[in-house]
Amino acid sequence: MTNPRATETPPAPEQRVPLWDNARWIAITLVVVGHAILKLISESDVAYEFYLFVYAFHVPLFVAVSGYFARSGPLGTRQLHRLVTDIVLPYLIFETIWTVVRWLLGGEFRLDYSTPSWTLWFLIAILVWRLALPFLVLLRHPVMISMIISVGAGYFASIDSTFALSRTLGLLPFFVFGWQLRQWKITDRWLGLHASAVGIWRIGAITLFTALLGVIVANIDSLREAQVRQFLLYNEAYPTFGYDQLWAGGIRLGLMLLAFALIVAFLLLIPRRRTWFTTFGAATMYIYLLHSFVLFPLRETGVLGGPQPGWVLPAMIVFSVLISIALSQRVVRTVFHPLVEPRARWLFRKEARTDTGTIVLPHLEPIVEPTPEPPPVTPPAATPPDAPR
Secondary structure: OOOHHHHHOOOOOOOOOHHHHHHHHHHHHHHHHHHHOHHHOOOOHHHHHHHHHHHOOHHHHHHHHHHHOOOOOOOOHHHHHHHHHHHHHHHHHHHHHHHHHHHHOOOOOOOOOOOOOHHHHHHHHHHHHHHHHHHHOOOOOHHHHHHHHHHHHOOOOOOOOHHHHHHHHHOHHHHHHHHHHHHOOHHHHHHOOOHHHHHHHHHHHHHHHHHHHHHHHHOHHHHHHOOHHHHHHOOOOHHHHOOOOOOHHHHHHHHHHHHHHHHHHHHHHOOOOOOOOHHHHHHHHHHHHHHHHHHHHHHHOOOOOOOOOOOHHHHHHHHHHHHHHHHOOHHHHHHHHHHHOOOOHHHOOOOEEOOOOEEEOOOOOOEEOOOOOOOOOOOOOOOOOOOOO
16 A cells, blocks of 8 residues: 555455554464474573463464454355365375475375374364354354363363364364454454554553563473463363363463453554565465475474573574565465465366256355246146047
8 A cells, every 4th residue: 555544544345454464474473483492492491481472372363363354154165165275285285295205204104184294283273163163153152162162172182183173172262263353343443543542552462461471481480390381282182291180171261361362462562554574464374384394404403402502592583584584475475376375276166066956156155046937737628528538
């Protein structure tokens, strides 16, 4: 947009909102940072403090942003096509690539699509969330119901990482919460606030994040001993890491409520106008799927293992930001478009007709053919007595 002040008022529905593109890119950059510093947290309290601070909200935030733009109505043909091309096919492609990578590095060639590699769990989860959302919103209090599902799922060890089921159910409330934010018209309300009111809200958001960081720093030993990190990952049942008490679900519930507040606080701090990274918000899936290949050598070669100098943590944070910037470039999207966003037009029918008379046309909602009215029935003429029978 040529006029930066134009973004201060709610734009037309077809326009991209800089606020959300900014939020998308910062959120995915935090995901890269979290993955980059993982190997440092076992030997460094400072790295672990930063890790817990980021993980308290960054994955829930990324999920909530996805939920904000999710369609809650009945899925038509176009939406179903997009689920296949944007989620299912990239998952199959990248899971196959990771299988080949592990095999080339001396591992066993085992193609198992039921166990997603590293970051690919998100593709399975978002597929399930999008399919489930139209049903959840039919119920009263969908956010509360999703929270009950999440907390309850943590009690069952049988709900594991197969098809990312543990994380899918565990993080479901944040997807529904993102959808709920749109129902509350949070964008229109926020962009319509006066600058003085914006400043007050942002002071409150900064206070919340500062308090969170202070609590983490002051209690890092207790948090490490309590295995809070396992709760923040949402990928294991409570009993699998030593919490078989009934009150274990209360910890997940408390962290979930905190994450809701942090998501809102984070969005309050996001620039509302266009910035130098606003356009990068359209490349989040490229960053998500490709950054793991950049970080893989650092994680697997042992370079970051053991005690590290104090400068390594800030260096990895800066490196993560540079990765996110690099993978946001147009040339990357052009080269990897067939892998991340395969068109696969050959996979779909041009027209599908069912026995019940339903026609499905590309890019259109299902259309049901009207049942033709029967022709009027003319009473037969009387048959003469001598006519052949």
